[in-house]
Amino acid sequence: MADAKCATGKCEDKTITYEAVKAIADNILSRIKVKPVIGIICGSGLGSLTEAITNAQNIDYKDIPGFPVSTVPGHAGRLVIGMLEGLPVLAMQGRFHYYEGYPLVKCSLPVRVMKVMGIEYLMVTNAAGGINPTYKVGDIMLIRDHINFVGFSGNSPLRGPNDDRLGPRFPPMTDAYNPALITRALSVAKEMGIPDVVKVGTYCFLGGPNYETIAECKMLHTCGVDAVGMSTAHEVVVAQHCGLKVFAFSLITNKSSLDYEKKEYANHAEVVAVGKSRESTCRELMCRMIKSIAAERGSSGSADCGCTT
Numbered sequence: 346m347a348d349a350k351c352a353t354g355k356c357e358d359k360t361i362t363y364e365a366v367k368a369i370a371d372n373i374l375s376r377i378k379v380k381p382v383i384g385i386i387c388g389s390g391l392g393s394l395t396e397a398i399t400n401a402q403n404i405d406y407k408d409i410p411g412f413p414v415s416t417v418p419g420h421a422g423r424l425v426i427g428m429l430e431g432l433p434v435l436a437m438q439g440r441f442h443y444y445e446g447y448p449l450v451k452c453s454l455p456v457r458v459m460k461v462m463g464i465e466y467l468m469v470t471n472a473a474g475g476i477n478p479t480y481k482v483g484d485i486m487l488i489r490d491h492i493n494f495v496g497f498s499g500n501s502p503l504r505g506p507n508d509d510r511l512g513p514r515f516p517p518m519t520d521a522y523n524p525a526l527i528t529r530a531l532s533v534a535k536e537m538g539i540p541d542v543v544k545v546g547t548y549c550f551l552g553g554p555n556y557e558t559i560a561e562c563k564m565l566h567t568c569g570v571d572a573v574g575m576s577t578a579h580e581v582v583v584a585q586h587c588g589l590k591v592f593a594f595s596l597i598t599n600k601s602s603l604d605y606e607k608k609e610y611a612n613h614a615e616v617v618a619v620g621k622s623r624e625s626t627c628r629e630l631m632c633r634m635i636k637s638i639a640a641e642r643g644s645s646g647s648a649d650c651g652c653t654t
């Protein structure tokens with residue numbers, strides 16, 4: 346895959362060219378039976394969101410030239426393409442994290458591939474630690490906004506020469522998380538009878554892979570963060586840059602420590618286990634959101650949402 350050099354030729358991150366993104370998009374499109382409209386990224390332990398997809402075709406990341414491969418437990422490393430609630434979808438069972446060693450431009454490459462494939466909506470999920478002391482394990486936080494701590498230092502997936510075919514040089518991030526989709530998700534939560542479980546808040550992206558110190562959690566709380574994780578923001582920056590409509594939610598898999606008297610010890614096995622224990626609720630929320638998008642577009646969704654309640 347041809348990578349363009351940065352302006353000085355000394356940057357550790359390289360820009361992935363439009364042509365390289367298109368080659369991957371064309372490769373995937375040549376192998377699948379539908380043209381996806383919705384892209385889904387499954388967070389840690391949330392890969393089973395794809396189980397409601399019918400007529401599914403699977404493509405392992407390792408079989409897509411130029412695509413990264415997943416290295417994290419709970420991230421299977423494949424695309425699942427098929428129909429969900431009347432719409433063609435492409436779901437990623439596994440995402441790429443900065444701490445795996447990939448530059449952010451590579452972590453978010455699949456989002457650009459989705460755009461070039463013709464996808465219009467990006468649905469992102471993640472597992473996150475609850476900084477907001479009112480949040481409980483198992484709650485679902487609709488992401489209204491993010492704080493991209495990794496980006497504060499200039500580490501951005503948009504760093505390097507800009508190709509206007511992928512988006513503008515200086516994209517705004519206001520409403521990066523589509524407000525109408527958040528409003529709709531709140532109605533869906535009511536329909537599902539889980540309004541108390543569903544919150545709206547701010548996600549913070551840290552580089553990881555270590556979990557946060559208590560002092561860091563206290564600082565994040567002061568900064569207005571509700572949930573913390575090691576993903577999502579770079580994907581959403583790229584999605585907003587290239588004009589995808591984004592809906593995202595965090596599953597709160599553990600409580601973050603804000604108090605030396607009440608220490609919490611996060612671990613990934615627990616994160617994945619909580620994901621699995623909440624998979625049917627997360628899947629139903631996702632399915633109902635897609636069903637409502639299908640209805641809005643005039644595509645016929647199935648009579649029931651096809652999800653386990």
Ligand SMILES: O=P(O)(O)O[C@H]1O[C@H](CO)[C@@H](O)[C@H]1O
Binds near residue numbers: 470471
């Ligand atoms: O954000 P996702 O991929 O859901 O995973 C979250 O879970 C892992 C830590 O347990 C980290 O990768 C964190 O970002």
